[in-house]
Amino acid sequence: MNGVLEALRAAADPTRLRILGLLESGELTVSELVSILGQSQPRVSRHLKILVDAGLLERFREGSWVFHRLSLGAGGARARALVHLIPDDDPLRAQDSQRLKEIEAQRAQMAEDYFRKYAPEWDRLRQLDVDEEAVATVVRDMLPLTRSQKLLDLGTGTGRMLQVLGPDVGEALGLDNSHEMLAVARSNLTRWGLDNCQLRQADILALPVVYGTFDAVVVHQVLHFLDRPWTAIGEAVRALAPGGRLLIVDLAPHDVEELREKHAHRRLGFADEEVQDWLQAQGLTLETIKHLPGKLGVTIWLARRIGVANMRTETQSMNQGASL
CATH class of the missing domain: 3.40.50.150 (Vaccinia Virus protein VP39)
Incomplete structure (x- = not known):
């Protein structure tokens, strides 16, 4: 019960719930989340820390990049359960999904350009x-x-x-x-x-x-x-x-x-x-x-x-x- 209550407290903020929704489909860097959410880096980082401390997210560093993703096990399961409570027609969720698709398309284009150049x-x-x-x-x-x-x-x-x-x-x-x-x-x-x-x-x-x-x-x-x-x-x-x-x-x-x-x-x-x-x-x-x-x-x-x-x-x- 304590884990459930902690998860609910951590996610009890619109931005943090949006972050969980974005990370349900994969891992993102802090800068990518900043771009999608349209908020400052310090604010996004504070939200991420709260979610990590609650066990809903995992944070890992690769070189100069820092990634976040849903936790494995119970924490990730709770995060997904909370995300699934968001209505499909929620306008903010739709906006975030569209921005995520744009970032993924940019990545895909960069990779395609690279492969074309170096094939x-x-x-x-x-x-x-x-x-x-x-x-x-x-x-x-x-x-x-x-x-x-x-x-x-x-x-x-x-x-x-x-x-x-x-x-x-x-x-x-x-x-x-x-x-x-x-x-x-x-x-x-x-x-x-x-x-x-x-x-x-x-x-x-x-x-x-x-x-x-x-x-x-x-x-x-x-x-x-x-x-x-x-x-x-x-x-x-x-x-x-x-x-x-x-x-x-x-x-x-x-x-x-x-x-x-x-x-x-x-x-x-x-x-x-x-x-x-x-x-x-x-x-x-x-x-x-x-x-x-x-x-x-x-x-x-x-x-x-x-x-x-x-x-x-x-x-x-x-x-x-x-x-x-």
Whole structure:
């Protein structure tokens, strides 16, 4: 009862209730909330502190950016219950939703402009500080496939993961929202002779596929571009057949702000605990984590839709260009 009463006291302000409504759909920075609410930064920060202290919100810092999102567990559930009491036709709620859509559209346009500009040299940029072939070797070792299986590559980009895993499967589908990336990928697939691989333009947050039909789903260096990476994980899980495996490759936590400022990165990498929470929330069993250290380290997470396995964490030290 005390938790409920504290939540009610914290949300008993129009601005704070608006903040909960905005964060119901994802995480936002303080500056984004200031822009949407049309209030000063100190005032918005004070409201956020009250909501965090009440356990309704979580606050976390990435480099120079500070994000807020609904808390996991009971606090987040209470926040959602309060938001659902707001009438759908409330004018302030509608106004906030429209401003949020405008901010999301601006982010999407920035990312699209970036992908268009860098599509021809995308593989080189993605290599970052860990050798590309070293990552490919670990991916093959962690996700052995057979010709009877189907593979889905979300955010395929130039088709790199199709090149790595496509020869081992019967069918593979790569999805990406960028025309420019897909043009490069189509050229690459022809050059690699991968006629069992197909490409399609699609939003990976709303998959145009039959759910439960893929034996493996790969999300390679995609999540750090997304506002709601957990949504992409949820879509990936729904695409998996029973017993299917999800492989995520992304950056470990880092503080290279340039990637956010110049290369459209939304997140500066991911901690194991954060990804593990998302996977468990989707009912997956996390089987293996492998760390490939570097100035910009890479982490690879492997999870299965059903079954129980002992999760093991391995750290592999290597220099750029080393083989595993």
